Amino acid sequence: xxxxxxxxxxxxxxxxxxxxxxxxxxxxxxxxxxxxxxxxxxxxxxxxxxxxxxxxxxxxxxxxxxxxxxxxxxxxxxxxxxxxxxxxxxxxxxxxxxxxxxxxxxxxxxxxxxxxxxxxxxxxxxxxxxxxxxxxxxxxxxxxxxxxxxxxxxxxxxxxxxxxxxxxxxxxxxxxxxxxxxxxxxxxxxxxxxxxxxxxxxxxxxxxxxxxxxxxxxxxxxxxxxxxxxxxxxxxxxxxxxxxxxxxxxxxxxxxxxxxxxxxxxxxxxxxxxxxxxxxxxxxxxxxxxxxxxxxxxxxxxxxxxxxxxxxxxxxxxxxxxxxxxxxxxxxxxxxxxxxxxxxxxxxxxxxxxxxxxxxxxxxxxxxxxxxxxxxxxxxxxxxxxxxxxxxxxxxxxxxxxxxxxxxxxxxxxxxxxxxxxxxxxxxxxxxxxxxxxxxxxxxxxxxxxxxxxxxxxxxxxxxxxxxxxxxxxxxxxxxxxxxxxxxxxxxxxxxxxxxxxxxxxxxxxxxxxxxxxxxxxxxxxxxxxxxxxxxxxxxxxxxxxxxxxxxxxxxxxxxxxxxxxxxxxxxxxxxxxxxxxxxxxxxxxxxxxxxxxxxxxxxxxxxx
Ligand code: M6R
Numbered sequence: 277x278x279x280x281x282x283x284x285x286x287x288x289x290x291x292x293x294x295x296x297x298x299x300x301x302x303x304x305x306x307x308x309x310x311x312x313x314x315x316x317x318x319x320x321x322x323x324x325x326x327x328x329x330x331x332x333x334x335x336x337x338x339x340x341x342x343x344x345x346x347x348x349x350x351x352x353x354x355x356x357x358x359x360x361x362x363x364x365x366x367x368x369x370x371x372x373x374x375x376x377x378x379x380x381x382x383x384x385x386x387x388x389x390x391x392x393x394x395x396x397x398x399x400x401x402x403x404x405x406x407x408x409x410x411x412x413x414x415x416x417x418x419x420x421x422x423x424x425x426x427x428x429x430x431x432x433x434x435x436x437x438x439x440x441x442x443x444x445x446x447x448x449x450x451x452x453x454x455x456x457x458x459x460x461x462x463x464x465x466x467x468x469x470x471x472x473x474x475x476x477x478x479x480x481x482x483x484x485x486x487x488x489x490x491x492x493x494x495x496x497x498x499x500x501x502x503x504x505x506x507x508x509x510x511x512x513x514x515x516x517x518x519x520x521x522x523x524x525x526x527x528x529x530x531x532x533x534x535x536x537x538x539x540x541x542x543x544x545x546x547x548x549x550x551x552x553x554x555x556x557x558x559x560x561x562x563x564x565x566x567x568x569x570x571x572x573x574x575x576x577x578x579x580x581x582x583x584x585x586x587x588x589x590x591x592x593x594x595x596x597x598x599x600x601x602x603x604x605x606x607x608x609x610x611x612x613x614x615x616x617x618x619x620x621x622x623x624x625x626x627x628x629x630x631x632x633x634x635x636x637x638x639x640x641x642x643x644x645x646x647x648x649x650x651x652x653x654x655x656x657x658x659x660x661x662x663x664x665x666x667x668x669x670x671x672x673x674x675x676x677x678x679x680x681x682x683x684x685x686x687x688x689x690x691x692x693x694x695x696x697x698x699x700x701x702x703x704x705x706x707x708x709x710x711x712x713x714x715x716x717x718x719x720x721x722x723x724x725x726x727x728x729x730x731x732x733x734x735x736x737x738x739x740x741x742x743x744x745x746x747x748x749x750x751x752x753x754x755x756x757x758x759x760x761x762x763x764x765x766x767x768x769x770x771x772x773x774x775x776x777x778x779x780x781x782x783x784x785x786x787x788x789x790x791x792x793x794x795x796x797x798x799x800x801x802x803x804x805x806x807x808x809x810x811x812x813x814x815x816x817x818x819x820x821x822x823x824x825x826x827x828x829x830x831x832x833x834x835x836x837x838x839x840x841x842x843x844x845x846x847x848x849x850x851x852x853x854x855x856x857x858x859x860x861x862x863x864x865x866x867x868x869x870x871x872x873x874x875x876x877x878x879x880x881x882x883x884x885x
Contacts, residue, residue: 278303278304278347278348278349278350278362278375278376278377278467278879279297279300279301279302279303279304279347279348279376279466279467279468279471280300280345280346280347280362280374280375280376280433280434280435280454280465280466280467281293281296281297281300281345281346281347281435281464281465281466281467281471282344282345282346282374282435282445282447282464282465282466282490283296283343283344283345283462283463283464283465284342284343284443284444284445284462284463284490284491284492285342285459285461285462285463285492286342286461286462286492287342287462288340288341288342289312289341289342289343289344290310290312290334290338290339290340290341290344292344292464292475293310293312293344293345293346294310294327294330294331294334294346295471295474296346296464296466296471296472297310297327297330297346297347297348297471298327299466299468299470299471299473299673300348300466300467300468300470300471301326301327301348301874302527302673302674302675302873302874302879302880302881303348303350303376303467303468303879303880303881304348304349304350304351304879305325305326305327305348305349305350305874306324306325306349306350306351306356307322307323307324307325307348307349307351307356307357307358307360307361307362308322308323308326308327308329308330308346308347308348308349308361309321309322309323309330309346309347309349309361309362309363309374310322310330310334310339310344310345310346310347310363311344311345311346311363311365311372311374311437312339312341312343312344312345313341313342313343313344313437313439313442314339314340314341316439316442317439318365318369318370318372318437318439319339319341320363320365320372321333321334321337321339322358322361322362322363323358323361324356324357324358324361325356326874327348343437343442343445345363345372345373345374345435345436345437345445345465346363346374347361347362347363347374347375347376349361349362350879352378352401353378353382353399353400353401353402354398354399354400355399359397359398359399360398360399360400362374362375362400362402364397364398364400364402364403364405364406365397365406366394366406366407366409366410367394367395367407367410368410369439370410370413370438370439370440371406371409371410371413371417371420371436371437371438371439372406372436372437372438373402373405373406373409373434373435373436373437374402374434374435375402375405375432375433375434376432376433376434376452376467376883377430377431377432377433377434377450377451377452377883378401378430378431379401379402379404379405379428379429379430379432380428380429380430381428381429381430382401382404382428382430385404385408385427385428386403386404389404389407389408389411392411394407394410394411401430404428405424405428405432405434408423408424408427408428409421409424409436409438411424412424413438415440417436417438417440417441417444417446418444418446418487418489418498419502421436421446421448421487422487422498422500422502425448425450425487425500426500430450430451431450431451431452431630431883432448432449432450432451432452433447433448433449433450433452433453433454433467433482434447434448434449434454435447435465443491443492444489444490444491445465445489445490446487446488446489446490447465447482447487447488447490448482448486448487448488449482449483449484449485449486450484450485451484451630451633451656451883452467452628452883453467453468453481453482453628453654453655453656453883454466454467454482455467455468455469455472455479455480455481455482455654456479456480456482456488456490456495457472457475457476457478457479458476458478458479458480458495458509459475459476461492461493462475462492463490463491463492463494463495464476465490468652468671468881469512469514469652469653469654469671470514470671470673473512473514477511477512477513478509478510478511478512479509479510479511479512479654480495480497480507480508480509480510481507481510481654481659482497482507483505483507483659484656485499485500486498486499486505486507487499487500487502510653510654512653514653514670514671525866526674526862526866526872526873527672527673527674527873528674528676528678528766528862528872528873529862529872530674531672531673531674531678531679532678532679532725532855532858532859532862533725534669534670534679535678535679535682535718535721535725535855536718536719536721536722536725537718538667538668538669538670538679538682538683539682539683539686539717539718539721539851540718541668541669541670542667542668542669542683542686542687543686543690543714543715544668546690547690547693547711547714547715548711549708549711549712549715552704552705552707552708552711553697553707553711554690554693554694554697554707554711555694556665556690556691556694558663558664558665558666559647559663559665559691559694560662560663561619561645561647561663561698562698563698563699565645566695566698566699567698567699568617569597569617569618569619569645570597570598570617570618571597571598571599571600571617571618571619572591572597572598572599572600572618572619572620572621573599573600573601573602573607573612573614573618573619573620573621573639574587574588574591574599574600574601574602574621574622574623575601575602575603575604575607575620575621575622575623575632575635575636575639576601576603576604576622576623576624576629576632577603577604577605577624577629577631577632577882578677578761579625579677579680579681579758579761580623580624580625580629580632580677580680580681580684581601581603581604581623582681582754582755582757582758582761583623583649583681583684583685583688583754584601584621584623584688585601585753585754585757586685586688586751586754586755586850587599587601587621587623587685587688587689587691587692588600588601589750589751589847590688590689590692590693590847591692591695593692593847594692594693594695594696594701594702594710595692595695595696595699595701596696596699596701597619597695597699602635603631604622604629604631604632604634604635605631607635607638608631608634608635608638612638614638614639614642614643614644615642615643615644616643616644616645618639618642618644618645619644619645619646619647620635620636620638620639620644620645620646620647621646621647621648621649621691622635622636622639622646622647622648622649622657622661623648623649623684623688624648624649624650624651624655624657625650625651625652625667625669625672625677625680625684626650626651626652626655626880626881627648627650627651627652627655627656627657627658628652628655628656628657628881628883629881629882629883630882630883631882632657633656633657633660636648636657636660636661637660640660640662645662645663646661646662646663647661647662647663647664647665647691648660648661648663648664648665649664649665649667649684649687649688649691650664650665650666650667651666651667651669651672651680651683651684653666665687665690665691666687667680667683667684667686667687668683669683672880673873673880674872674873675765675766675873675874675875675878675879675880676762676765676766676858676861676862676872676875678762678858681758681854682721682851682854682855685850685851686714686717686851689710689714689848689851690714693707693710693711709845710845710847710848713844713845713847713848714848716844717844717848717851717852720841720842720844720852721851721852721855723841723842724841724842724852724855724856725855725859727839727840727856728859730839731839731856731859731860731863732859732863734821734837734839734860735859735860735863735864735867736863736867737837738792738821738860738864739863739864739867739868741769741790741791741792742769742770742790743769743770743771743772743786743790743791744760744763744769744770744771744772744791744792744793744794745771745772745774745783745786745787745791745792745793745794745813745818746759746760746763746771746772746773746774746793746794746795746796746857747773747774747775747776747779747793747794747795747796747806747809747810747813748773748775748776748795748796748806748853749775749776749777749796749800749802749805749806749809750800750801750802750846751800751846751847751849751850752796752798752800752849752850752853753773753775753776754850755796755849755850755853755854755857756773756774756775756776756794756796757773758773758854758857759771759773759794759796759854759857759858759860759861760772760773761773762857762858762861762862763857763860763861763864763865765875765878766861766862766865766870766872766875767861767864767865767868767870768868768870768875768876769864769868776795776805776806776809776810777805777809779809779812779813780809780812784812784813784816787813787816787817787818788816788817788818789817789818789819791818792818792819792820792821793810793813793814793818793819793820793821794821794822794823794857794860795809795810795813795820795821795822795823795835796822796823796853797810797822797823797824797831798823798824798825798841798843798844798846798849798852798853799825799843799846800846800849801846807831807834810822810834810835811834814834814835819836819837820834820835820836820837821835821836821837821838821839822834822835822837822838822839823838823839823841823853823856823857824838824839824840824841825840825841825842825843826840826841826842826843839856841853841855841856
C-alpha cells in the first residue's frame with residue numbers, strides 16, 4: 277500500500293527516486309509524485325495513474341536536484357486525483373511530505389488545523405501531517421516531526437523535506453516498513469529492498485517508533501522521545517537482477533518460471549534425503565516445548581491463507597498436532613482461546629500485511645509460541661515473531677503471488693517434518709520418503725512448465741467465458757481456491773473455488789454449458805471420489821478441463837481437455853497442481869489484455885486493515 281523513496285547525495289536525485297518508485301510500483305499505482313529541493317525552493321511533479329504518466333511529466337519539466345522524495349499511491353483517503361497525489365505540502369510550501377499508512381485521527385486533527393486558519397488542498401489524511409509539522413516548526417525539522425508524530429494515531433512510513441534545512445531528510449516509521457540504504461557520501465530511503473539494490477546492499481530496517489535524520493554523510497536514529505538508538509546494519513544478498521523482468525513479458529510469468537529454483541533455494545541446506553533428516557536452524561522451539569503444543573493456529577490472508585490450508589494436513593499428519601487455519605482479518609477480531617501451549621504460525625510473503633501482523637501481536641500478548649513464514653527479509657513479522665523461517669524466493673513483484681506460494685508450501689512442509697522429527701511421530705523411513713518427495717519437486721515443476729504452450733492453447737479456448745468453477749478435494753481443495761483467486765485477481769473474471777464433494781449441496785445448480793470446470797483430479801486417496809464429482813458436473817453440461825497425472829491417461833476421454841502433470845505422493849501434490857492453474861490464469865489475463873502485474877484495485881502489500 278503505497279511506496280516511498282528518498283535520496284540525498286550527489287546524484288540526480290529525481291532520477292534515483294523515480295527509478296526506486298519503478299521498483300515499488302507494485303505497492304500502488306493510482307498516482308505518483310516527486311518533490312525535490314531546487315535552489316532553496318521545493319519543486320513538485322505529480323501525475324494521476326501509473327508512473328509512466330509521471331515520467332512524461334518529468335521529461336517535460338525536469339528538476340535538477342540532489343535531494344528528493346517520491347511516492348506511488350494506493351488510494352485510501354480521497355480518490356485518485358492530482359490534488360490527492362503525494363507529495364503534500366504545508367500552507368507556505370516550505371515543508372513537503374510523502375506518507376504510506378493511515379492517520380486514524382486525521383479528522384479531529386484537521387478540524388483543529390482548520391480552526392487555526394490552515395487551508396487544505398487535498399482530501400487525504402496525509403496533508404494533516406504537513407500542516408502539523410508547519411505548526412511545530414521553529415527552525416528544527418526533526419523536533420517538528422517528533423512533536424507531530426506524538427499527536428497522531430495510526431500507521432506511517434514517511435519522508436519529510438524542508439526548504440530551510442536542505443541538507444537533510446527526516447523519516448519515520450510505525451507499523452509499515454521503511455528501510456535506510458547506506459551509501460558513501462549519499463543515503464537512500466525506501467519502503468522495500470528492491471528500490472535500494474541498484475545502489476547499496478547495506479541496509480538498516482527502522483523499528484516501530486523510530487525517527488531518523490538522514491544526511492549525505494550520516495544517519496542518526498532516535499525513538500519517539502528523541503533518545504538516540506542504534507539499529508544493526510544488514511547486508512542484503514538478494515541479486516538486483518531478481519527484481520528485473522529478465523526478458524519475460526511480465527514479472528508474473530518470470531516468477532512462475534522461477535519456481536524450480538525458488539523451491540530448491542527454500543529447501544537447500546534444510547533437507548537431507550539420504551539421512552531422512554530436516555534441519556531448520558532458525559527454529560528455537562525445543563522438542564520439550566513442542567511436545568507441550570496442544571494446538572496450532574495458522575493465520576494468514578489471500579494466497580498465504582491458501583498455503584496454510586494445505587499445511588494443516590502436514591501438521592496433523594506428520595506431527596499429530598491439531599491445526600486450525602484462519603483468515604487474519606477474522607481471527608484478530610474474535611476471541612480465540614490462546615495460551616502458552618498454542619502455537620500461532622503466521623504466513624506472509626511481505627511480512628507486513630496489517631491483519632496478519634495484528635494476529636501475530638495478539639498471539640504474543642497471550643504468551644503463545646510464534647513462528648512467521650516470510651519472504652521479505654527484515655519485515656515486521658520476521659522481527660516481531662519469536663521464530664522466522666524465510667522462504668528464499670527473492671523479490672516477488674507481480675501482484676499475483678506465485679513463487680511465494682510454492683515457497684511457503686515448501687517451508688511449511690519442512691517445518692511439519694521438523695516437528696515430526698522432534699516429537700518422534702514419524703519413523704525414519706516415512707521421513708525419508710516425504711523428504712525425497714520434496715527433493716523431486718523442482719524437476720517436476722520444470723516438466724510442467726514445458727507444457728506452457730499447450731496451456732496457452734487451452735487459455736485461448738476459455739478466455740471468452742465469463743465464469744469458472746475450480747474443483748478440488750482433500751489437499752487440492754486449497755489449490756482449487758488458489759487457482760480461482762489467481763484467475764479473478766488478474767482477469768477480473770468470476771471464478772469460484774469449491775470442494776468438489778460439496779458441490780451437490782448447492783453450487784451444482786450454477787453449472788451449464790457456459791461454465792467451464794477446472795478440476796484437479798490427480799492420483800490420491802480421494803481420486804475415485806473426485807472423478808465421480810466431475811462426472812456429476814459434466815452431466816450438467818459443463819466442459820471439464822482436468823489436471824491429471826501422466827499415468828492416468830485412461831481417464832482422458834472423460835474430460836474435454838486434460839493437463840497431465842508428473843505423479844507425486846498426494847500429500848505434496850498441491851506444489852504441482854497449482855503450476856498449470858497459475859499459467860492458465862496468466863494466459864487468460866494476457867489474452868484479455870489485462871494488466872497482469874498490476875491488476876486494478878490491488879496492491880502487493882496490504883498494510884492497511
Ligand atoms: O504479503 P502477504 O502474503 O501477507 O499477502 C497476503 C495477500 O494480500 C496476498 O497473498 C494476495 O492475496 C495476493 N495478491 C494473491 O495473489
